[in-house]
Amino acid sequence: MLAETNFIFHALRPINSYISFHQHNCYELVYYQSGKGLTRLGEVDYHYEANSYMIIPPDWLHDERRTEDTNVIFVGFSLNERTFPYLQEGIFQDESSSRILPLLLQMTTEMRDKQAYYTSKLNLLMSEIIVEHLRSHTINPVNDNNLLYIRKFIDENYSQKMTVEEMADIVGYSYHHFRHLFKNYFGVSPMQYVINKRLDKARRLLRYTELPISTITLECGFSNIAQFCTMFKREIGETPKGYRNSTNGNTLNRLN
Numbered sequence: 001m002l003a004e005t006n007f008i009f010h011a012l013r014p015i016n017s018y019i020s021f022h023q024h025n026c027y028e029l030v031y032y033q034s035g036k037g038l039t040r041l042g043e044v045d046y047h048y049e050a051n052s053y054m055i056i057p058p059d060w061l062h063d064e065r066r067t068e069d070t071n072v073i074f075v076g077f078s079l080n081e082r083t084f085p086y087l088q089e090g091i092f093q094d095e096s097s098s099r100i101l102p103l104l105l106q107m108t109t110e111m112r113d114k115q116a117y118y119t120s121k122l123n124l125l126m127s128e129i130i131v132e133h134l135r136s137h138t139i140n141p142v143n144d145n146n147l148l149y150i151r152k153f154i155d156e157n158y159s160q161k162m163t164v165e166e167m168a169d170i171v172g173y174s175y176h177h178f179r180h181l182f183k184n185y186f187g188v189s190p191m192q193y194v195i196n197k198r199l200d201k202a203r204r205l206l207r208y209t210e211l212p213i214s215t216i217t218l219e220c221g222f223s224n225i226a227q228f229c230t231m232f233k234r235e236i237g238e239t240p241k242g243y244r245n246s247t248n249g250n251t252l253n254r255l256n
Contacts, residue, residue, distance in 0.1 A: 002127035005119070006076035010108045013072055016237070019064045026076045027087060028056040029129070031094070031104055035070030038236070039063060039091075045200050046091040047235060051101070052187060055133070057089050067237035073104050077126050087130070091187040092137055100136075103129050137184055146171040147185050151193070158197040159221035164190050198222065199235055206244040213240055 006026045013035075021040075030039075031053040039046050039054060041062045046054065056062055079087070094100050107125045110118045150171050154162070167190055168178035182190045198220040205216045214225055222228035232240050 001123045002080050002130050003123060004078045004080075005107070005122040005126045006078060007074070008076070008107055008111050008122070009074045011072060011074075013064075013066050013070045015066055015069050017066050021061045021063045023059050023061050024056070024076055026058055026078045028054070029075045029077065030054040030056065030064075031073040031075075031101065033071040033073065033101070035066060035068040035072070036235075037064060037066040037068065037070055039065070041089060044090075045196070045203075047188070047192070047196055048091060051094045052091055053094060053100070054091050055087050055089055057087065060089065067235075073108065075104065075107065075126065075129075079130075087133075088137075092133070093183060093187050095136055098132055098136055100129055100132050103132070137187075146173075147181060150182070150190075151186065154190075154194055154197065158194050159201070159219065161221070162194065194221075195231065195235070199232060202228070202232060202240065203236070203243070206240055207247065216240070 006024075032048045032050060034050045036047070036049050039048060039062060041054065041056060042060055048054070054062075103125050107122055110121050110125070115121075150167055153170060154167070164179060165175055167182075168175050171178065173181065179189060182193070186193060188196065202216055202220045205211055205219060211219070213228070217225050217228040220228070222231065229239055232238075232243070236243060238246070
């Protein structure tokens with residue numbers, strides 16, 4: 001088999017709950033059936049939503065903060081390294097045609113009922129999930145180079161005005177083909193990736209500086225304060241001012 005299942009849990013986590021940084025000595029797949037929130041993996045912040053899932057390699061620190069009630073399935077697993085030496089970390093969007101969620105739900109049933117040979121069945125189902133994941137999120141190496149290039153371009157220019165059409169032109173794809181490739185590879189749409197980068201910078205500036213909200217708005221590439229506040233509230237779950245006061249005021253006090 002491709003994989004061996006180490007653990008599996010299915011739970012409802014309430015809004016505003018938090019799991020602090022931790023790590024496992026095996027891979028973890030975290031599937032979000034519903035809800036929204038933030039998770040930090042290594043040095044990168046990811047925004048999750050319904051039907052997205054994280055791949056977390058062994059010994060990688062990660063946390064999780066829920067901005068909505070979240071129905072989540074956690075699976076720990078080990079790989080047969082002769083077949084698959086490594087899975088790419090990150091967040092991925094499950095496609096409606098994918099069998100990943102049905103397979104995970106079947107795993108939770110096997111774990112609950114514990115019928116004869118259920119451990120072998122869990123390993124078989126986990127192996128199927130890995131195959132489904134790789135089929136959905138492995139792309140042509142030619143496209144890989146182009147997408148890595150455009151991601152680096154976004155990372156260096158996200159505070160500037162940019163459109164999906166402009167990004168597609170840079171790598172020579174049509175609008176719809178580019179959006180499809182980018183989301184398949186990185187797990188979020190191109191514009192959501194830009195927004196995430198802007199919000200990540202905004203959170204750092206709110207936490208570690210005393211810059212006015214108006215200055216942070218411009219520094220992060222938002223058109224105006226109203227747009228920034230609306231976007232921040234929608235994605236983070238509180239206003240920029242509230243975030244600074246409740247979370248980052250203590251950080252500033254420690255630094256002074």
